[in-house]
Amino acid sequence: MTDKLVLYTDANFVSPYAMAAYVAIAEKGIPFEVSPVDLAKGEQHRPEYQALSVTGKVPLLVQGDFALPESLAIIEYVDEAFEGAPLYPEDVRERARARQIQAWVRTDLAVVRQERSSDNLFRKPAQPLPALSDAARAAAAKLIAFAEHTLPQGAGQLFKTWSIADFELAFMLNRLVSAGDAVPSRLVDYVHRQWDRSSVQRWIGLWSARIR
Numbered sequence: 001m002t003d004k005l006v007l008y009t010d011a012n013f014v015s016p017y018a019m020a021a022y023v024a025i026a027e028k029g030i031p032f033e034v035s036p037v038d039l040a041k042g043e044q045h046r047p048e049y050q051a052l053s054v055t056g057k058v059p060l061l062v063q064g065d066f067a068l069p070e071s072l073a074i075i076e077y078v079d080e081a082f083e084g085a086p087l088y089p090e091d092v093r094e095r096a097r098a099r100q101i102q103a104w105v106r107t108d109l110a111v112v113r114q115e116r117s118s119d120n121l122f123r124k125p126a127q128p129l130p131a132l133s134d135a136a137r138a139a140a141a142k143l144i145a146f147a148e149h150t151l152p153q154g155a156g157q158l159f160k161t162w163s164i165a166d167f168e169l170a171f172m173l174n175r176l177v178s179a180g181d182a183v184p185s186r187l188v189d190y191v192h193r194q195w196d197r198s199s200v201q202r203w204i205g206l207w208s209a210r211i212r
Contacts, residue, residue: 008058
């Protein structure tokens with residue numbers, strides 16, 4: 001495949017879904033370009049963007065005449081279409097587990113996402129965040145229990161090799177860690193290990209460049 005890859009992301013570089021797609025492509029080691037879309041200005045509704053992504057959302061991957069929205073679809077396409085480091089475990093059951101983790105953190109725990117914005121992962125809040133509501137505390141406890149059960153003791157990743165599920169679980173946990181909420185130390189270490197990956201730091205570099 002010779003057509004260049006272009007990944008359309010949010011212009012603020014805080015979307016967890018755009019970031020997941022970016023991290024996946026970066027981990028795969030594929031050359032690609034980033035094209036920010038200013039959602040606040042409604043650029044996602046412009047006819048030229050709608051022609052590529054009828055959903056009008058980010059992320060969107062474009063390769064020649066092929067346009068693919070939705071981060072999960074992008075991640076799986078990149079993993080299957082290109083050589084490079086695998087984004088999912090080789091074992092079929094572990095691969096299914098990785099996809100389960102992705103699906104769960106994306107569809108459950110909405111109250112945690114509401115009370116612990118992804119913005120806080122990149123910029124320290126100007127003042128302490130309010131305590132979690134009862135509902136959010138229950139959801140946070142559920143997240144922590146899940147992570148404690150799923151992450152093997154003494155391991156820095158979920159499976160034998162790193163997978164994109166590590167990033168997605170760590171991103172959700174980091175909503176709590178970055179806010180100073182109580183999280184077991186081994187999970188804090190796990191979050192920091194994922195956050196230190198070069199693919200993640202490259203994205204953070206894009207965010208940093210935007211705010212200068």
